[in-house]
Amino acid sequence: MDGNSKVSELIDVGSFLSKWKEVLDEDDLGLEEKELDHSKVAKALKQSEEVVAELEEGCHEETLVCPAAVKIEDMEDFDFSSGPPEGGEQLETLKIRYEAHSQNAQNKFLRLPRYSRTSNGKDLFYDEGEVSETECLRKEPKVLLHVSVYRNYFDYKVEGHWDVHKERELLVLAENKLTEFKDSIICPSDMALVSSDISENPDVELKERGKDAFPSNYFYIEDVFYPDLRHPLSRDISIPVQEWMKSKRPGVQSTCKVQVMEGVTFNDLKIRLGTRYLYVHQGNCEHHIIFNDIRLMTGNDCKDLSMYPLLKNQVGRKRLLCMVCRILCSKWMTRNDSFSPMDPTFFCDSCFRMLHYDKDGNKLGSFEAYPYVDAAVFS
Numbered sequence: 001m002d003g004n005s006k007v008s009e010l011i012d013v014g015s016f017l018s019k020w021k022e023v024l025d026e027d028d029l030g031l032e033e034k035e036l037d038h039s040k041v042a043k044a045l046k047q048s049e050e051v052v053a054e055l056e057e058g059c060h061e062e063t064l065v066c067p068a069a070v071k072i073e074d075m076e077d078f079d080f081s082s083g084p085p086e087g088g089e090q091l092e093t094l095k096i097r098y099e100a101h102s103q104n105a106q107n108k109f110l111r112l113p114r115y116s117r118t119s120n121g122k123d124l125f126y127d128e129g130e131v132s133e134t135e136c137l138r139k140e141p142k143v144l145l146h147v148s149v150y151r152n153y154f155d156y157k158v159e160g161h162w163d164v165h166k167e168r169e170l171l172v173l174a175e176n177k178l179t180e181f182k183d184s185i186i187c188p189s190d191m192a193l194v195s196s197d198i199s200e201n202p203d204v205e206l207k208e209r210g211k212d213a214f215p216s217n218y219f220y221i222e223d224v225f226y227p228d229l230r231h232p233l234s235r236d237i238s239i240p241v242q243e244w245m246k247s248k249r250p251g252v253q254s255t256c257k258v259q260v261m262e263g264v265t266f267n268d269l270k271i272r273l274g275t276r277y278l279y280v281h282q283g284n285c286e287h288h289i290i291f292n293d294i295r296l297m298t299g300n301d302c303k304d305l306s307m308y309p310l311l312k313n314q315v316g317r318k319r320l321l322c323m324v325c326r327i328l329c330s331k332w333m334t335r336n337d338s339f340s341p342m343d344p345t346f347f348c349d350s351c352f353r354m355l356h357y358d359k360d361g362n363k364l365g366s367f368e369a370y371p372y373v374d375a376a377v378f379s
Helices: 013-023 038-045 049-058 067-071 092-106 178-183 239-248 349-356
Strands: 143-155 161-173 217-221 224-227 276-281 285-296 310-314 332-335 345-347 368-371
Touching: 013 143, 013 285, 038 049, 161 178, 161 285, 178 217, 332 349, 345 349
Parallel strands: none
Antiparallel strands: 143 161, 143 285, 161 310, 217 224, 217 276, 276 285, 332 345, 332 368
């Protein structure tokens, strides 16, 4: 990577492993644990084997454990309601967790369930206890890509302003298909119920979700459009973008290519680390895709290949509270609302109905109403 830039040179993902095989021995490519070869390390460090042995002893994980932490086990299942665990008085992180637990306990009626499944129902979070021993014993080298997914958010506080926020980080195998990666991207616009203005009848039953009504989507990576045409209703929504790009470069033939997403794996891609690529769905919902790293799988990675794409990190989002009561989550969005100075305005169900309808359910004033899905539900 260029020292003056955060963007790498073009990387051929398919040839990444073969290039490492030219440098590493067969033993170094395996995932099984093996004893440290002091002679090799000493040669690489230009030190004696005695120094290497001393370093290994001093840097062993058992020597890096806080004495207070030795007394504490199964922290995930510990009940913080009775205070910090015995022996943890010296650990600042436990104090913070206890304070956070106390605050959450006081506001538990505001808490939301954690959404941890992809659009195809697959669990994103990896539980090592669910993987059998035979599934873990995979010795062949694999290439992993660390990918960050960002989304454009409309900032209702500043008119016409959009902001970009990181949503999640995933690990994908180079042999994963782009369709598998696409299915692991969770977006509120996919889960929102499709509707036009329902201010006249807010109780109308809505059944169809965005991902079913508008399944078309595409990736744009290194001047190549990858439309997803698996669904019978899908169409290539990148065509208007391609035509617009050609109109901006009259007389110059476009370098853009089109390749159907299905069947394409990451091994087929050429990428640059640090560059923003694009994922578009629901017509105009844009997500930025950034490849942060490409590397070989190590012994610390999940060996169950069926778990990939694997969620590495998910950024929590603050709930969008009702702009009236400032307590409950927003469930309605209004536009051109005669009762509000802001456009759009977000309401919980109770405040929305009390402000916009009389006791008989008749509409008051002029406004447009749409069901709203809070992005915090998915974080």
